[in-house]
Every structure is written in structure tokens, then in C-alpha cells.
Amino acid sequence: MTADVTSVTAPAQAEPVALAAFEALVRARRATRHFLPDPVPDNLLARILDAARWAPSGYNLQPTHIFIARDARLRAALVPACMGQSQILEAPLTLVFAGDRRVRPAHFERVLEMERAAGNLPEHYEARLRGVVPLAFDRGPLGLAAAIKAVFAPLRRLLLPTPAIPALDMRFWLAKQAMLSAMNTMLAATAAGLATVPMEGFDGGRARRALRIPRRFEILLLMPIGYAAPGTLTKTRLPLSGLVHELPMVDRSASRP
Ligand SMILES: Cc1cc2nc3c(=O)[nH]c(=O)nc-3n(C[C@H](O)[C@H](O)[C@H](O)COP(=O)(O)O)c2cc1C
Numbered sequence: 067m068t069a070d071v072t073s074v075t076a077p078a079q080a081e082p083v084a085l086a087a088f089e090a091l092v093r094a095r096r097a098t099r100h101f102l103p104d105p106v107p108d109n110l111l112a113r114i115l116d117a118a119r120w121a122p123s124g125y126n127l128q129p130t131h132i133f134i135a136r137d138a139r140l141r142a143a144l145v146p147a148c149m150g151q152s153q154i155l156e157a158p159l160t161l162v163f164a165g166d167r168r169v170r171p172a173h174f175e176r177v178l179e180m181e182r183a184a185g186n187l188p189e190h191y192e193a194r195l196r197g198v199v200p201l202a203f204d205r206g207p208l209g210l211a212a213a214i215k216a217v218f219a220p221l222r223r224l225l226l227p228t229p230a231i232p233a234l235d236m237r238f239w240l241a242k243q244a245m246l247s248a249m250n251t252m253l254a255a256t257a258a259g260l261a262t263v264p265m266e267g268f269d270g271g272r273a274r275r276a277l278r279i280p281r282r283f284e285i286l287l288l289m290p291i292g293y294a295a296p297g298t299l300t301k302t303r304l305p306l307s308g309l310v311h312e313l314p315m316v317d318r319s320a321s322r323p
Pocket of ligand 1: 095096097098099151263264265266267268301
């Protein structure tokens with residue numbers, strides 16, 4: 067499952083049974099806080115991380131990096147940054163989902179090259195990407211370009227539709243990308259009989275220093291992973307009808323708590 071190119075031919079050929087299996091998988095995933103000490107087999111871990119790689123990302127820039135905290139002392143050092151959450155000690159591994167603030171210089175040309183080689187980059191699209199991506203991502207020396215964008219984006223928005231600019235809120239952009247990889251990871255882990263817990267309860271700066279991760283990486287989510295300790299984990303969800311809204315909205319009371 068590690069090939070770097072994948073093709074899908076539309077229309078999708080999925081059988082209804084695939085959806086039923088997926089629904090069962092989605093419901094079987096539980097945020098798990100107690101783990102057995104048993105290690106995660108390397109072959110399963112590799113497949114789970116590969117599922118993370120196949121998550122979508124904006125412009126296919128693939129900014130999400132996953133650091134593996136396996137060493138017990140390293141995990142112990144991380145716990146205080148997570149307000150003492152002990153699942154990090156119990157699980158044999160913690161995956162650290164981080165976003166690369168320098169993804170534009172790091173990946174853009176490589177991704178263009180790969181897409182071109184795969185016959186997936188018409189000239190007009192490449193030209194568009196070469197215009198849009200630097201505009202959206204580059205902060206310039208001393209953040210000067212970002213400062214200019216911060217002034218002009220709201221003015222431009224008065225006249226023209228203007229999307230959010232990653233250069234102005236990189237953490238937000240990186241978090242969106244990383245969460246998609248994280249979800250793939252959690253579902254793949256569930257399919258492999260493993261358990262996970264996504265964690266945002268940590269101090270980013272302290273976690274980065276405890277794990278000795280370079281500053282260019284923004285830590286976005288921690289995810290202990292391992293075999294669940296015996297026990298039943300039950301969860302509830304609000305009714306779908308209160309969370310899904312047909313547009314245009316007729317009953318505006320739905321927007322009130
Ligand atoms: C972004 C995010 C951050 C979370 N942070 C924590 C955390 O720091 N510690 C924790 O024990 N659980 C954390 N959770 C787990 C949630 O409490 C859990 O997903 C929720 O109660 C629903 O339960 P379920 O995942 O078993 O369906 C987090 C979940 C998400 C999606």
C-alpha cells in the first residue's frame with residue numbers, strides 16, 4: 067500500500083456492502099484512554115501511516131508530518147505539556163501530527179514534478195498554481211509580503227470574492243490538513259484492531275520542546291495509539307436532524323443553541 071501514484075476510474079464501483087462495512091468501522095472507533103502495554107506491530111503501523119498520507123490536502127501540498135514518540139522517557143517528558151494526561155504513558159506510541167510552516171518551499175516544486183510525471187498537470191493548471199500558491203503562502207522576508215497581504219486582502223474582499231490566505235493564518239490552514247490525515251489514521255487503526263485517542267489538550271510550545279521537534283513544525287494533534295485495555299467504551303451523539311440543515315434555511319431557530 068505504499069505506491070506513490072494511485073488511479074481511480076469513475077464511476078465508482080463500490081458495492082453497498084463497502085458502505086455498510088465503513089459505517090461499522092466509523093462507529094467502532096472510540097477515543098480510548100486506557101491501553102495495554104503491547105507494542106504496535108511495525109507492519110500495521112506502516113499501513114496506518116500510509117493511510118494518513120493518502121488524505122487530501124490543499125493544492126496537494128501535503129504539509130502534514132507525523133512524528134512517532136516511542137521512547138518511554140520522551141513520552142514521560144511530554145505528559146506535563148499535556149496537563150498530565152496519562153494515556154500518553156499507557157499507549158506504547160504517541161503519534162504527533164504536525165504541520166510544516168515551510169511547506170511551500172519544501173513541497174511545491176516536488177509535487178508539481180510528480181503530478182506532471184503522472185500526466186496529471188495540464189499546462190494551464192500549472193500556470194494557475196504557479197500564480198496562486200506563492201500568493202497564498204509566501205510571507206516574504208521578515209513577513210513583509212504577509213503584512214501587505216493583511217492590509218490588501220480585506221480591501222480586495224470588498225470588491226471581489228477572496229478566500230482565506232494561509233500566509234495570514236498558517237496554523238488554521240495546517241490544522242485543516244492535519245485533521246484529515248488524523249481521521250484517516252484513526253479509521254485505519256480501528257480497522258487494524260488498534261485504538262487511538264485524538265488529543266488537543268496540550269501546550270504546543272512545551273510539547274514541541276519536550277519532543278525536540280524543530281520550530282518550523284506546528285504541533286496540531288497528539289494521538290496515543292495501541293491495543294485498548296479491556297472494557298466497554300460508550301458514546302452518544304446528538305440527533306442528525308439538529309446538525310444537518312437543508313438550504314435555504316426556513317427555520318432560523320436552528321441557528322440558536
Ligand atoms: C480535536 C479533538 C481533541 C481532543 N482532545 C482530547 C484530549 O486532549 N484528551 C482526551 O482525553 N480526549 C480528547 N478528545 C476526545 C474526545 O473527547 C472524544 O472524541 C469525544 O468525547 C467523542 O468520543 P468518541 O471519540 O469516542 O466518539 C479530543 C477529540 C478531538 C476531535
